Amino acid sequence: MSEAPVTQIGTGRKPLPPTPGQTVGPFFGYALPFERGSELVDRAHPGAIRLHGVVYDGAGTPVPDAIVEIWQADADGSIAQETGSLKRDGFTFTGFGRAPVDNVGRYTFTTVNPGPTSPGSAPFIAVAVFARGLMNRLFTRIYLPEGGEALASDALLGALEPERRDTLVATRDADGGLRFDIRLQGEGETVFLDFEGR
Amino acid sequence: MGSHEVDDAAEVYSSDAAACTQAQISDEIAQLHGEYQRTLDRTGAPEAQPRLDFAPYRSSILRHPTKDLRHTDPETIELVSPAFGHRDVAEIESDLTIQHNGEPLGERMIVTGRVLDGEGHPVRGQLVEIWQANSAGRYIHKRDQHPAPIDPNFTGVGRCITGDDGTYRFTTIKPGAYPWKNHLNAWRPAHIHFSLFGNAFTQRIATQMYFPGDPLFPLDPIYQSIRDQSARDRLVASYDHELTSPEWSLGYRWDIVLTGSGKTWAEPEGDEHE
Ligand SMILES: [Fe+2]
Numbered sequence: 001m002s003e004a005p006v007t008q009i010g011t012g013r014k015p016l017p018p019t020p021g022q023t024v025g026p027f028f029g030y031a032l033p034f035e036r037g038s039e040l041v042d043r044a045h046p047g048a049i050r051l052h053g054v055v056y057d058g059a060g061t062p063v064p065d066a067i068v069e070i071w072q073a074d075a076d077g078s079i080a081q082e083t084g085s086l087k088r089d090g091f092t093f094t095g096f097g098r099a100p101v102d103n104v105g106r107y108t109f110t111t112v113n114p115g116p117t118s119p120g121s122a123p124f125i126a127v128a129v130f131a132r133g134l135m136n137r138l139f140t141r142i143y144l145p146e147g148g149e150a151l152a153s154d155a156l157l158g159a160l161e162p163e164r165r166d167t168l169v170a171t172r173d174a175d176g177g178l179r180f181d182i183r184l185q186g187e188g189e190t191v192f193l194d195f196e197g198r
Numbered sequence: 199m200g201s202h203e204v205d206d207a208a209e210v211y212s213s214d215a216a217a218c219t220q221a222q223i224s225d226e227i228a229q230l231h232g233e234y235q236r237t238l239d240r241t242g243a244p245e246a247q248p249r250l251d252f253a254p255y256r257s258s259i260l261r262h263p264t265k266d267l268r269h270t271d272p273e274t275i276e277l278v279s280p281a282f283g284h285r286d287v288a289e290i291e292s293d294l295t296i297q298h299n300g301e302p303l304g305e306r307m308i309v310t311g312r313v314l315d316g317e318g319h320p321v322r323g324q325l326v327e328i329w330q331a332n333s334a335g336r337y338i339h340k341r342d343q344h345p346a347p348i349d350p351n352f353t354g355v356g357r358c359i360t361g362d363d364g365t366y367r368f369t370t371i372k373p374g375a376y377p378w379k380n381h382l383n384a385w386r387p388a389h390i391h392f393s394l395f396g397n398a399f400t401q402r403i404a405t406q407m408y409f410p411g412d413p414l415f416p417l418d419p420i421y422q423s424i425r426d427q428s429a430r431d432r433l434v435a436s437y438d439h440e441l442t443s444p445e446w447s448l449g450y451r452w453d454i455v456l457t458g459s460g461k462t463w464a465e466p467e468g469d470e471h472e
Binding site: 015016017018019020021022023024025026027028029030031032057058059061063069071072073079080081082083084085086087094095096114117118121124125126128130131132133134135136137138139155156160164184185186189190191192193194195196 | 249265316429
């Protein structure tokens with residue numbers, strides 16, 4: 001094998017420079033979506049809810065060529081490390097879902113409300129957004145609206161101005177579902193996250 | 199910003215943008231790169247990622263956040279990655295040349311390399327997905343209107359799971375360059391789209407791999423949205439004659455480095471409630 005250069009760099013202390021991101025472009029639609037990708041649980045699963053929303057651009061127009069991924073704990077707060085997201089068996093909770101938006105920018109998942117991963121912490125769903133025109137994926141979080149104390153003491157939410165903070169908290173539908181719109185730019189722009197530090 | 203610039207599902211690219219010439223786009227790129235060079239000379243801190251706000255790529259104008267990304271420490275679920283394995287991906291999905299009855303047209307090639315984290319550790323047992331145009335520069339996608347032939351023996355989608363040393367490996371054909379409507383006479387350099395998972399969800403990335411020496415590099419606003427030359431170079435595979443098989447296929451090597459995972463590597467992930 002001839003990977004010597006990378007191995008040598010890798011043994012040093014200095015972090016390797018990352019491979020830059022690029023847009024997914026317009027043609028991911030026949031590659032990234034997979035069967036039942038948006039169904040983390042079956043619709044008949046006890047506790048199944050609809051998580052949905054619209055991806056908007058800076059003119060307030062729905063983005064018809066975005067794809068949204070979610071990664072979340074189960075209802076009891078446990079983090080699954082089960083394989084099988086791409087070949088769902090209808091029983092195994094893998095915690096991962098992928099949903100392309102439809103022609104009017106709407107994504108829909110069938111999932112459960114995530115539980116707190118530690119006592120007293122505010123449950124949230126981790127999100128990655130990809131789209132044509134978006135040079136690199138964006139990360140955000142979907143918090144549940146019922147967090148109360150936990151929401152108030154959350155480190156990220158607590159550091160945000162109230163109107164920006166609200167962009168990260170889903171609204172509860174009458175049927176128990178969660179609504180979370182993603183605004184890429186402008187009025188009500190969603191808070192997107194950077195985990196690297198600059 | 200007028201409504202004529204708004205993206206539309208039917209008209210994939212806005213019409214006024216398509217009226218710009220390559221010279222205008224190249225001027226805009228040169229200006230943005232010049233600004234970067236001056237900042238770099240002052241700060242010495244190279245940009246590692248593309249600019250989200252890169253107007254020469256017209257579709258980015260309304261689709262980039264205008265507020266700074268909010269720095270936060272990754273927590274709980276973000277420190278872990280979804281798990282994928284051989285249950286998800288069949289072995290044959292890594293060979294894009296055997297998905298149909300016949301051989302696809304074009305230069306057969308092997309594309310391989312390692313997926314590493316920022317500390318140089320292999321990303322093991324993770325999902326790698328690719329998609330690409332055929333050798334004539336045409337995607338199997340309903341919105342691709344480029345009048346180049348569809349190859350009935352080539353879909354252009356592949357998946358694999360990385361090995362213990364982080365290795366991925368695909369057999370495919372070299373994609374062609376293709377036109378797009380960002381501006382007049384806009385052509386994308388040949389590329390393969392890659393989607394990657396790391397050891398933590400924060401390492402999730404989609405990118406594009408390019409081929410060495412492509413004359414379209416300086417003209418392409420997507421490639422040039424990465425303003426740092428050495429960062430751009432990291433998206434270009436190298437031709438590797440050791441990988442080339444006699445009478446069979448060419449070989450390209452491309453290693454991928456994900457950002458640091460934010461957690462100590464090799465720590466067992468036993469406590470699922472962490
Ligand atoms: Fe492409």
